Amino acid sequence: MDTTFNKKTVDDISLKGKKVLVRVDFNVPLDENKNITDDNRIVESLPTIKKILADGGTPILMSHLGRPKGKPKPEFSLSPVAKRLGEFLSAKVVMTPDCIGAETGKLAGAAKPGDVVLLENLRFHAEEEANDTNFAKELASLGDVYVNDAFGSAHRAHASTEGVAHFLKPAVAGYLMKKELKYLSQAVGNPNRPYVAIIGGAKISGKIDVINNLLGKVDVLIIGGGMMFTFLKAIGKEIGNSILEADKVALAKELLDKTNSGKAKLLLPVDCVVAEKFENSAPKKTVSVDGIPQNWVGMDIGPKSVELFRNEIVKAKTVVWNGPMGVFEMENFQAGTRAVAEALVEATKQGASTIVGGGDSAAAIAKFGLEDGVSHVSTGGGASLEFLEGKILPGVAALDNK
Ligand code: AMP
Numbered sequence: 001m002d003t004t005f006n007k008k009t010v011d012d013i014s015l016k017g018k019k020v021l022v023r024v025d026f027n028v029p030l031d032e033n034k035n036i037t038d039d040n041r042i043v044e045s046l047p048t049i050k051k052i053l054a055d056g057g058t059p060i061l062m063s064h065l066g067r068p069k070g071k072p073k074p075e076f077s078l079s080p081v082a083k084r085l086g087e088f089l090s091a092k093v094v095m096t097p098d099c100i101g102a103e104t105g106k107l108a109g110a111a112k113p114g115d116v117v118l119l120e121n122l123r124f125h126a127e128e129e130a131n132d133t134n135f136a137k138e139l140a141s142l143g144d145v146y147v148n149d150a151f152g153s154a155h156r157a158h159a160s161t162e163g164v165a166h167f168l169k170p171a172v173a174g175y176l177m178k179k180e181l182k183y184l185s186q187a188v189g190n191p192n193r194p195y196v197a198i199i200g201g202a203k204i205s206g207k208i209d210v211i212n213n214l215l216g217k218v219d220v221l222i223i224g225g226g227m228m229f230t231f232l233k234a235i236g237k238e239i240g241n242s243i244l245e246a247d248k249v250a251l252a253k254e255l256l257d258k259t260n261s262g263k264a265k266l267l268l269p270v271d272c273v274v275a276e277k278f279e280n281s282a283p284k285k286t287v288s289v290d291g292i293p294q295n296w297v298g299m300d301i302g303p304k305s306v307e308l309f310r311n312e313i314v315k316a317k318t319v320v321w322n323g324p325m326g327v328f329e330m331e332n333f334q335a336g337t338r339a340v341a342e343a344l345v346e347a348t349k350q351g352a353s354t355i356v357g358g359g360d361s362a363a364a365i366a367k368f369g370l371e372d373g374v375s376h377v378s379t380g381g382g383a384s385l386e387f388l389e390g391k392i393l394p395g396v397a398a399l400d401n402k
Pocket of ligand 1: 202225227322359
């Protein structure tokens with residue numbers, strides 16, 4: 001696959017006087033009173049919106065929020081986002097009652113340069129996820145040019161991420177999309193070496209393709225988190241009551257065999273922190289992976305594993321990390337994940353390019369307040385994983401080439 005970033009961006013086209021239809025990712029978490037609990041996704045979209053405004057264009061923003069399942073549901077309205085966005089931009093954000101239809105067309109059409117329009121939740125229509133042609137054409141009719149800045153949704157071929165790009169040209173990337181692809185493309189296509197990948201999280205399922213693909217590319221692949229126990233089982237260890245995917249043991253064995261014959265080194269933890277129960281306050285102890293007691297549960301990697309992993313991470317010139325090393329949500333079992341995050345920060349200081357995949361590892365590094373210490377924290381868990389698997393993201397493929 002072509003891994004260099006060769007798509008046109010907002011810097012390559014004229015925006016002056018144009019209605020700029022922008023797919024953003026405003027899928028923010030809301031509490032029960034519809035307060036936004038984390039506005040990072042809005043913040044990340046600001047550079048592109050400000051660029052359009054500065055160039056004299058009118059941003060017509062569109063996004064999904066939650067899973068309204070193809071029906072208008074007030075609890076999934078983007079109106080809290082319109083309010084927060086207006087505060088960030090010190091501008092009035094015109095919210096349309098729907099994302100298509102006559103009233104939406106009228107409001108978008110009347111908007112002047114300097115105005116900001118936000119369309120109501122795209123997923124109030126089932127046609128969005130179905131990538132319906134007519135729906136995509138209706139969206140396209142609202143703008144003069146199309147910008148995709150929603151990296152987190154780029155692995156889905158939906159009407160607003162893929163279909164619309166066929167009907168509205170030019171179709172280019174926004175700054176967030178560009179930033180994400182710049183870091184990820186380099187890791188996939190042209191990594192500085194040594195290249196170390198760290199994969200963790202609860203299960204192997206969902207990460208098999210990424211492990212397989214990375215094994216052919218990296219110098220060292222580190223495995224931690226709940227999935228380590230399926231690997232340990234595959235090499236004949238007793239794992240007590242630790243999380244196990246019994247149907248994936250054979251596959252774990254296959255992956256280990258593949259490494260033995262390949263050039264990548266695969267590192268498994270040598271010790272772990274076990275608890276009597278899957279609870280933060282449960283009695284715990286550190287044991288060798290050769291001595292996991294019956295009935296105890298593996299919750300985190302141990303200090304010897306941390307040392308082993310750290311040694312590889314700080315020597316690396318490219319590091320990709322996806323998935324926590326343990327149950328980091330529990331205070332008593334976060335040390336391994338924190339240590340890996342700190343090792344990434346150290347590697348970054350020594351000039352490595354360090355990338356944290358979205359989802360739980362992004363949540364973990366934010367929890368430790370270390371996100372500014374790494375090169376890039378991806379805003380898209382699923383999208384970054386698919387990119388690292390070597391897949392082409394449909395939302396990226398549909399954009400104009402340079
Ligand atoms: P994933 O969504 O697959 O990246 O998994 C993330 C989840 O894995 C987090 O919620 C962690 O609490 C969980 N996790 C990490 N280590 C373990 C473990 N040893 N046992 C059970 N769950 C774990």
